[in-house]
Amino acid sequence: MSAHDELIEPRPRGALGRFRAFREERPHLFLLVLMMLVAFFMMDPRTWVVLTISGLAMGAMVFLMASGMTLTFGLMNVLNLAHGAFISLGAFAGATVLVHWLNVQAGEASVWANLAAVLPALGFALVVAGLIGLLFERLVIKPVYGDHLKQILVTVGGSIILMELIQVVWGPNEIPVPRPETLTGAFLVPESLPVIGGVALEKYRLVAVILGLAVYGLMTWVIERTRTGVLIRAGVEDREMVEVHGYRIRLLFLGVFVAGSALAGLGGAMWAMYREIITAHMGDELMISVIVVIILGGLGSIKGCFYGAVLVGLINLYVGYLEPRLAAVATVGLMVGVLMWRPQGLIPVIKV
Amino acid sequence: MSESILSLSGVSANIDQYHILHGVDLEVPAGELTVLLGRNGAGKSTTLRTIMGLTTVTGGSVRFRGDDITGQPTPRIARKGIAFVPENMGIFSLLTVRENMILAAVSGPMDEQRLNWILDLFPPLKKFWNRPAGNLSGGQKQMLAIARAVIEPRELLLVDEPTKGLAPAIINDLADAFEQLKQQRVSILLVEQNFNFSRRLGQSVAVMNDGGVVYSGQMAELADNEELQHDLLGLGLGAHQ
Numbered sequence: 256m257s258a259h260d261e262l263i264e265p266r267p268r269g270a271l272g273r274f275r276a277f278r279e280e281r282p283h284l285f286l287l288v289l290m291m292l293v294a295f296f297m298m299d300p301r302t303w304v305v306l307t308i309s310g311l312a313m314g315a316m317v318f319l320m321a322s323g324m325t326l327t328f329g330l331m332n333v334l335n336l337a338h339g340a341f342i343s344l345g346a347f348a349g350a351t352v353l354v355h356w357l358n359v360q361a362g363e364a365s366v367w368a369n370l371a372a373v374l375p376a377l378g379f380a381l382v383v384a385g386l387i388g389l390l391f392e393r394l395v396i397k398p399v400y401g402d403h404l405k406q407i408l409v410t411v412g413g414s415i416i417l418m419e420l421i422q423v424v425w426g427p428n429e430i431p432v433p434r435p436e437t438l439t440g441a442f443l444v445p446e447s448l449p450v451i452g453g454v455a456l457e458k459y460r461l462v463a464v465i466l467g468l469a470v471y472g473l474m475t476w477v478i479e480r481t482r483t484g485v486l487i488r489a490g491v492e493d494r495e496m497v498e499v500h501g502y503r504i505r506l507l508f509l510g511v512f513v514a515g516s517a518l519a520g521l522g523g524a525m526w527a528m529y530r531e532i533i534t535a536h537m538g539d540e541l542m543i544s545v546i547v548v549i550i551l552g553g554l555g556s557i558k559g560c561f562y563g564a565v566l567v568g569l570i571n572l573y574v575g576y577l578e579p580r581l582a583a584v585a586t587v588g589l590m591v592g593v594l595m596w597r598p599q600g601l602i603p604v605i606k607v
Numbered sequence: 608m609s610e611s612i613l614s615l616s617g618v619s620a621n622i623d624q625y626h627i628l629h630g631v632d633l634e635v636p637a638g639e640l641t642v643l644l645g646r647n648g649a650g651k652s653t654t655l656r657t658i659m660g661l662t663t664v665t666g667g668s669v670r671f672r673g674d675d676i677t678g679q680p681t682p683r684i685a686r687k688g689i690a691f692v693p694e695n696m697g698i699f700s701l702l703t704v705r706e707n708m709i710l711a712a713v714s715g716p717m718d719e720q721r722l723n724w725i726l727d728l729f730p731p732l733k734k735f736w737n738r739p740a741g742n743l744s745g746g747q748k749q750m751l752a753i754a755r756a757v758i759e760p761r762e763l764l765l766v767d768e769p770t771k772g773l774a775p776a777i778i779n780d781l782a783d784a785f786e787q788l789k790q791q792r793v794s795i796l797l798v799e800q801n802f803n804f805s806r807r808l809g810q811s812v813a814v815m816n817d818g819g820v821v822y823s824g825q826m827a828e829l830a831d832n833e834e835l836q837h838d839l840l841g842l843g844l845g846a847h848q
Contacts, residue, residue: 485706489699496697499659500755501685501713604701
């Protein structure tokens with residue numbers, strides 16, 4: 256680096272300078288660490304561990320649901336308010352397979368038998384939501400590209416239709432979702448460990464965290480390392496130039512939309528097993544968190560979406576423990592706070 | 608004059624509700640560098656965008672190697688072997704230089720030999736290979752834009768004002784690059800305001816005014832005829848570098 260570069264970007268000096276640089280360059284990590292530290296000093300360490308794991312689990316599931324929407328918005332500039340319906344759809348599709356398999360196995364409790372029920376359930380949710388997403392893009396979204404007002408009207412309408420169709424197929428009532436034997440109960444941290452010894456961690460939440468991280472890793476790999484990822488990032492920045500290079504951006508849009516819907520379905524199915532009860536309108540309730548997450552993270556950014564989801568999950572659990580009445584306020588409060596600090600979100604993808 | 612690779616006949620085009628081109632007739636000879644001159648607002652950039660299918664064509668036809676490409680979708684036109692470098696260069700600033708090049712190599716992995724030739728032509732690209740393209744200077748961005756256009760062999764390059772806002776030294780580098788492309792007999796249609804640059808490179812020339820082509824011929828003729836320059840391009844060409 257030449258002396259000239261040094262003049263333009265002086266390296267931060269001293270602890271305070273480095274702290275400021277960290278805050279500005281890695282706002283997502285800064286906020287995450289800050290939130291976890293504040294919570295740590297406000298509660299018993301064992302409670303803190305349980306809440307943190309649960310918060311991460313919730314964050315992982317919200318991330319799955321939100322990642323598709325942030326891509327459709329960032330890349331295609333499409334406001335799909337029917338995204339919640341795909342969450343519900345995934346939940347019902349997954350629950351159907353799960354109920355069927357667990358009935359067939361009738362109480363068999365081996366790990367493999369249980370996994371054999373969960374994986375097809377998640378896979379089915381993914382496929383059903385993806386296929387309906389394909390139809391939805393062709394029939395509902397395609398005619399309204401480039402017009403936000405029409406997109407809002409038509410996707411809200413589409414959302415109502417999808418949720419009514421769910422009630423036609425699965426009936427109007429809430430449906431209980433059995434959680435497979437292997438995933439119920441908790442995992443006990445050995446007593447011998449200091450501070451957190453004896454803490455009970457719900458198995459399902461750990462699974463959710465692992466699955467969420469796996470999907471995040473996979474998506475990051477696709478976006479950062481593959482040719483398709485290069486195209487998606489290029490499309491977020493300048494659609495016309497992608498076409499000028501000979502790529503059919505409409506196909507790319509369609510692929511991303513289908514992937515986004517499928518991920519919403521996967522998130523919905525996981526949420527169904529987490530809550531153990533589902534309704535056709537569960538997607539609408541989750542949409543508030545989803546929208547908060549994509550705005551918080553910075554539109555179009557997968558990384559921002561992941562950290563946004565984790566932050567929302569954590570604040571929900573921490574505040575829910577400290578002052579239950581404020582839990583819902585905290586999510587929106589977090590968004591307002593972040594937007595006042597960084598109006599473009601935590602990790603914005605430049606959009607002029 | 609050799610055979611045309613691209614010909615526009617009576618092309619009219621709109622941008623939104625505005626009528627920008629009124630019956631453009633233009634021939635681009637194969638294997639030559641053709642310069643499109645004209646004042647600001649004459650319709651030069653719109654002509655290039657129309658060839659790429661980025662405007663609404665309301666009349667006339669665009670033929671590329673004999674095929675009618677009027678009104679075809681942009682990706683299909685690009686796949687026929689036409690590369691376009693727009694006035695703003697269209698660099699993906701969040702992508703690295705390398706990723707910009709990967710994207711431009713439509714048919715798969717980049718050809719090693721061709722890439723080396725390009726990197727020798729534009730050494731800064733090698734230096735900033737894994738840096739975000741948004742950090743490049745204006746001249747380096749223009750180099751990247753042209754590098755993207757030629758990473759695969761193309762039939763025709765459409766380049767919109769490559770010298771705009773660049774320092775003379777860099778303009779010289781670009782001129783050298785165009786000289787090499789000319790030697791490879793690549794057909795180029797270059798929009799320019801810089802007459803010296805155009806005179807140095809151009810083989811044939813067309814001049815636009817008010818949405819139509821008002822003169823076309825050999826560059827040598829125009830370069831020797833000051834009166835014609837005065838008529839077509841306005842006053843003070845000597846100062847208008």
